[in-house]
Amino acid sequence: MRTEEAMVDNGKPEDILSPSVSTVSSVPERGTVRNDYLQAIVDGFPLAVSVFAYGLAYGALAHTTNHLSLVQTLAMSIFVFAGASQFTVLALLHQGAAFGTIVSSALLLNARQILYGLNLGPYLRRLRPRVLAGLAHGLTDESYSVSIVATQKRELSALYFAGAGSAVFFPWLVSSAAGFLLGGLIGDPQKFGLDYAYIGAFLGLLMAQLKTRRQVLGALLAATAATLAAHWYGTSGAVLAGALISFAYGWMQRVEGVEQGQEQNEGKGQGSGHGDEESLIAKEWRNEEKSLIEKPLNEVQR
Amino acid sequence: MNGHWYYELIGATAVATYLTRFPSLFFSRFLRITPRLKQGLSYIPIGVFAAMVAPSIVLHHGSGPNPVIDWPFFAATGIAMVVAIFTKNPLWTMLSGVLAIAGLRLL
Secondary structure, eight states, rough: HHHHHHHHHHHHHHHSSSSSOOSSSOOOOOHHHHHHHHHHHHTTHHHHHHHHHHHHHHHHHHHTTTOHHHHHHHHHHTTTOOOHHHHHHHHHHHHHHHHHHHHHHHHHHHTHHHHHHHHHHHGGSSSSSHHHHHHHOOOOHHHHHHHHHHHHTTTOOEEEEEHHHHHHHHHHHHHHHHHHHHHSSSSGGGGGGGGHHHHHHHEEEHHHHHSSSSHHHHHHHHHHHHHHHHHHHHHHHHHHHHHHHHHHHHHHHHOOSSOHHHOOOHHHHHSSOOHHHHHHHHHHHHHHHHHHHHHHHHHHOO | OOOHHHHHHHHHHHHHHHHHHHHHEEEEESOOOOOHHHHHTTTTTHHHHHHHHHHHHEEOOOSSSEEEEEEHHHHHHHHHHHHHHHOOOOHHHHHHHHHHHHHHHHO
């Protein structure tokens, strides 16, 4: 992986020896390889907790209701790796649904991930297709959320995206197995308030995003659309509706300047030794924006 | 569970799921992103996060077919939002919500 090597070359040796994880809020030093991966895991921790709670429920259900073997239960968690659709597969299997029905349901249920890919892809355009093809398997609600928030503070590296995926993948795997083995012993996860974990984690992410009145309004619109859609089309319909409404709302607003976070990022990219390529892209992007914004102004002045 | 049939099913489901991941991640690099499109895209996370939260709070299904209002969920969300505003930290927000709801259910 080229990015990795470049980062190792430029990372100071003392940074590698003492990777500090304390750069959560400050503008992160894009120093060492390990930092990006670890940082993603730290950022993804709240979501990992909620994923773990869900995995327990999945494993227990697969064992007690569907009578799958442990290997069958884990195979689905490894290769499909998508919470909502795994639950749906279990439910449909239980009802004796046909092969095609189950596969197409999973496809529809995960359609929202197409939107995540479109949103994140431009930040990962420097990755080789082969690397991206491998990391793509880690794209989930949670890793998307952590990664897209990270793009506001830093350049999204392959390692950060890999870390975000790992922060979800391993808890999901371990908890699927734990849920299977403990089965009925756990009882009701609701008792411990664990069903609130994922709402709480996403609420935290949402609240941290809301800085302007426009953003609050966009969130309220999306929440309304999602709630209506969820009633008829379930979770995936809700996410698609919320995302599309907020996209349309954002698209209709007057274009504001470059966002603060990205400005910092671009400035940093130009200053640091590595990533000449990326600073060029940033410059190009900014120039393009300037020209696009200034053009109409010039026309008005004339 | 019939082994062969099951693994074929998992394989097909895995391929279908992967198709919602890789192609859009890859082909979006060829999009020309205008400032307007970029601003629209920047609002997507807000919409996704709101969509993850709102329906689960408002449309809480009890034992019946119709959604019911779950007051502990509402109260816990209020507490978590206050914590979110003051700490701006997703971890504290989640923990306060989970603790609040566990506490409210004990009452």
